[in-house]
Amino acid sequence: MAAALEAGSDFTDRPWEDPSAKPFIEFQGVAKSFDDVQAVKGVDLAVYKGELFSLLGGSGCGKTTLLRMLAGFEEPTEGRILVDGEDMAGIPPYRRPCNMMFQSYALFPHLTVEQNIAFGLKQDGVPKAEIADRVGQVLSLVELEAQRKRKPHQLSGGQRQRVALARAIVKRPKVLLLDEPLGALDKRLREQAQFELMKLQDETGVTMVVVTHDQEEAMVLSTRIAVMHEGLIQQIGTPSDIYEFPANRFVADFLGNITLIEGTVTAVDGDVVTLETPEWGRPVQVSDNRAGHRPGDRAFVAVRPEKITISQKGVTPNSIEVGPVEVGPVEADASANRAAGVVEDLAYLGDVTLYRVRLESGLIVEVTRTNTIRGARRSVDWDSAVEVAFRPDNALLVAG
Amino acid sequence: MAGRRRPLTGGAGKGAVTAIPYAWLLLFFLAPFAIVFRISLSEPLIAQPPYSPLFGADGSYQGSFFNYDLVLTDEIYRLAFLGSLEVAASSTLFCLLIGFPMAYGIARADAKWRLVLLLLVVLPFWTSFLLRVYAWIGLLNDTGLINTVLQDIGLIADPIRMMQTQFSVQVGIVYTYLPFMILPLYATLERLDWSLVEAAQDLGCSATKAFWKITVPLSLPGIVAGSMLVFIPAMGEFVIPALLGGPDTLMAGRILWDEFFSNRDWTLASTIAIVLLALLVVPIVIFQAAQQRENR
């Protein structure tokens, strides 16, 4: 995940921060109802040229409907969609400057790999020689030259995914739509394919809109992410924005593990907010008041597991395992929020170990520790009495 | 060794299971076929049974293919087979033209309606086939419902001649066999991944073009199966042309009836049956080949 955050922050071109930049795709107050179900409830969204934009959310959040409206398979019941300044209302899918890669890949089973890829070009009446040429190019791009004469059912999952991608890009669309592009692949293939997609985007500069339910995929791929829930956009931002500064409790909870501590604001001093919270057991300080909370407000303190330290009671934090002691930032900070608890559960994940600590109030706090030393013996174990702590500037305050 | 379990699929168990269809075929297809074939090699006789024995008193073989010679060279039989072929082929085509939109409509209907619609398709089977064909007589007659209504509303002065024509036979066959076309078509269309059609549209096909380039080729197994299910029985159809057809409806089934009952020539009737079967084997082989190609 570190790499993903790196990729996001490395992205220097940030047209969405430039007020003079013109969006390439625009959703203006778009809503869609099926019978009596409102799938999309008024979405405003701007995607800029060259972006790899993700629509992220659980099933039924409206992300796929949004994508299908962009592709032209559904018409919005309200609002309008613009692509390159042109209103898409009433324009059938085959006249839109978009191509879509379907979740099921939707490869034509009666056609070979080559025929599948050439299908779209044939419809456009591209000359035969050019078709052969372009098909050859994308086949080499997705490294499927050897399989060109095969039928889809003779391919592996990863190969099919690449055929679907090749078929969608061979027409050189202005917008490439991807519906769960990596969902059907196993983990190893998925990581490889993620980087291939990013490479493709770099090389072609095509604007991509990706629908996914996988937050990790969205984080790795995207320039920006729109998190959706119940037909509404909860937050739009770069992967690190969304991860580090979730706009609300839903977003915070949806992306990665997080501990939410409910409390009442008792004091606000500049950026520093103090809350009374029975869940934590003692007052908690948070250096985040973007929302402008005032004393008396109910709010949640959100802390990511990697931002919390864990130590055996009375032992130097983060030196739990035998071996050289890593000096964490917490011990130096007297203002850190601390609480005592018992390890209820732990999971060794290889790179990190995840601890679930139960505080006296019953609140479960999730903590991860990077396993920096090979073969280190674990001193914190099931039922160990521990102390957990986090710094005020590593926590966020989100509304309920 | 007591208590050793044998897997169900092994040994005698498996043999018994696979023997069932073979026994069925032997008993209800091959044995009757052999009898019919044996009769076709004899000459008609006024006797009980009314055909000559295959072996003479001295044990010499007396069968011959002279009936086949007659059936294959005589114009009447050729015309009857052609007549059947024509009726069966055009009925199949009409069933396809009517059945495809219906199957398509059902397959794309709301899941809660599909069962009801399918039920409506098979509902006619719950009444006697003969009764339904007789009902068509009541509709198509000169004094039948259609003519009476058209005359009453003043659209026509004299009744339109529909009964005992090629038209009424066609209507009867298409009506009777339509469900056999719809059901296999529905089965393939229902399984069809509609995202393929969307993909085709996404890649530049209009809805119509996507239908011809994707839906039709992918429903080919259903089209072939449905066509076989209509074509094969329509080829040998006897009851519908007998009830609804006119005297000039020359079909293999009627000729067979005439030879067997009117002419009491069991040998020639058997020969016609065998030739008809041989003619039907051709489309079945084509069907099989198509199926295998599909599976490959």
Add this chain to the structure above:
Amino acid sequence: MKQAVVTAAALVLLPLAAQAEGTVNMYNWSDYIADDTIANFEQASGMKVNYDVFDSNEVLEAKLLAGGTGYDIVVPSGSFLERQIQAGVFQEIDKSKLSNYGNLSAEILAKVAAHDPGNKYAVPYAWGTTGIGYNAKLINERMADAPIGSWDMVFKPEVVSKFADCGVTILDAPSEVIEAALKYLGHDPDTDDKAAHDEAQALLESVRPHVRYFHSSQYINDLANGEVCLSVGWSGDVFIAQARAEEAEQGVEIDYYIPKEGTVLWFDLMAVPADAPNAAGAHALIDFMLQPQVAADITNYVWYANANEASWPLVDKDVFENPSIFPDEATLANLFPDKADSARLTRTRTRMWTKIKAGL
């Protein structure tokens, strides 16, 4: 012709009737017996009767030739019986067991002998003619001076063409219709002369365009409904159409005549299959049928003439005096039996018939 289907099944399945003592299995034409005949016999004899019906000679014959029908009495028509006797299907009638045999008309028995020499195998059940049924009103509208009473109605193209629009039908019975045509042309109906047959074929082909269909039972309903107006049919069937038309009260009136040029005189005859399980019971039932009152009741009910001379005084006056049912001597002299054809002649006539029907 739905029997095709039924027959197929019947030929495969062996008769299920268990041959209990005192059970008689009779296979007769449909609508061919009085309501109470069987019940009366059962009461009188203490036997049980399984009464089964068919409606085409062909179906009956297919069963008889396949063998093992399980029937004790069957009722084929003359020409069919003739061939079935040759095929060895029947056993001789033991006349010593038929106390009422003497009631039969010697004259009719003599005619029946054409099919069954010496009356050895069969006892006449009923007889009738092949003639013309017509809808008087529709015919009159189209041709006021129509030659009713003559084959000209059907065999003259210039006449029959006038009725094509109201519906002309002909029996799907090759032998009978061809023989009628031969007789109309002045030939011997039983001839196997090729020239005569060519002439008959030409005659039938000339009227073929005006014929709506060839069928042996459909016309009963169609005549009654006014769906067709002129049918070559069997006397009794036309009378059924007449009765149905009257019941329907739609203003349709059906009449029947025996063509003056001469036509087929046919007999339906009771015979006992060689493998009948209960031949004694069969004889008992036949003897019962020969009682004058029983025979008269049947005739009064089905409107077909019987051969039981002793019963004639008991037959209703309007039936007995109807010349279409009981023809007078002069007409009778002109009628001829439909003799069985040789296998070769049958094949010739069937093929000729197929061509005529199909309009080839």
